[in-house]
Amino acid sequence: KIIKSQDVLSVQVHPGDEYAKLHEQSLGKTEMWYILEAEDGSGIYAGFNRELSRDELCSAISDGTIREELRFHGVKPGDAVFIPAGMCHAIGGGLTIAEIQQSSDITYRLYDWDRVSGDGKKRELHIKKSLDVTDTGLMPHVIDTVFEQKIVSSRYFDVFRVKDSIDIQIETFAGVYILSGEAGEYQKCDTLFIDDSIFHLNGNFEALIFSTHKGVAIK
Numbered sequence: 409k410i411i412k413s414q415d416v417l418s419v420q421v422h423p424g425d426e427y428a429k430l431h432e433q434s435l436g437k438t439e440m441w442y443i444l445e446a447e448d449g450s451g452i453y454a455g456f457n458r459e460l461s462r463d464e465l466c467s468a469i470s471d472g473t474i475r476e477e478l479r480f481h482g483v484k485p486g487d488a489v490f491i492p493a494g495m496c497h498a499i500g501g502g503l504t505i506a507e508i509q510q511s512s513d514i515t516y517r518l519y520d521w522d523r524v525s526g527d528g529k530k531r532e533l534h535i536k537k538s539l540d541v542t543d544t545g546l547m548p549h550v551i552d553t554v555f556e557q558k559i560v561s562s563r564y565f566d567v568f569r570v571k572d573s574i575d576i577q578i579e580t581f582a583g584v585y586i587l588s589g590e591a592g593e594y595q596k597c598d599t600l601f602i603d604d605s606i607f608h609l610n611g612n613f614e615a616l617i618f619s620t621h622k623g624v625a626i627k
Contacts, residue, residue: 409507410444417499418531419453419478419519422512423541424493431537432514436493439509440560440567442616443487444587447502451482454489454497460544469535474519481550488551488559488567494543506585508618510564516541561621568617568626573610575627578602582619589613 422437429435441452456477460468468474478496481489483503491497496518499505518538520531551559560567569587576582584600591611594600609615617624 409509411499411503411505411507413499413501413503413505415501416453416521418517418521419474419496419498420515420517421496421538421542422491422493422516423514423537427541428512428514434514435510435512437510437512437514438493438562438564439491439507440565441489441491441499442506442508442559442567442569443483443485443489443503444506445504446484446487449482450502451480451500452489452497452503453478453480453500454491454548455479455495455546456544462539465542465544466535466539469519469533469538472519472522475521479547481548483550486552489548490551490560490562491548492546492562494541495546495548496538496542496544506616508560508565508567508616518542557626563621566619566621566623568624569614570617570626571614572612574608576602576607576609576617577625577627578605578607578619578623579625580604580620580623582607582617582624584609585616585618587614587616591615 425436457479468477516534516538581603586598589612591609591613
């Protein structure tokens, strides 16, 4: 997904596979954000400033003090943030983000900054399920990818950032998102989906490659 946020988005959490299978008949959702564009002072929320009990988290949601409990991370283009299932998170305003995730749309909204819609109503929250799956002990860090080719390696997916001419040997499935420059006929913002092949990209470019875990080899 490519996400552009003008204002801070709702605070969400995703279940892991076991909970999602039991309650939603679905996969869970672990994801990663790669920062494409960021206005000055913009950032994301991920995890908490301290470990909270279930009761403390419930109270913080009810009285709005969750704003102070959420951990804010300033980000810049090229940064990445790994968001495992169970980690509360929100995308701040002024960002454009590439999101790589498990194939799941299960999202629990636990706080929406007390916003109301045009009809004066607040959006639905999923408090009980959020409390069931939130792990307040998860403490993330922002990954500076300047010198990293492999950005994330998890049991669900691997993400690489590559540049210039490369050969990609694909055993299962991979996606390629052109970050800048040109790779043959492909240009910035183009996305390619490739399966079970050897694929060559040539040119002056930077790109994200995402695949199933250990699904590709890059030469």
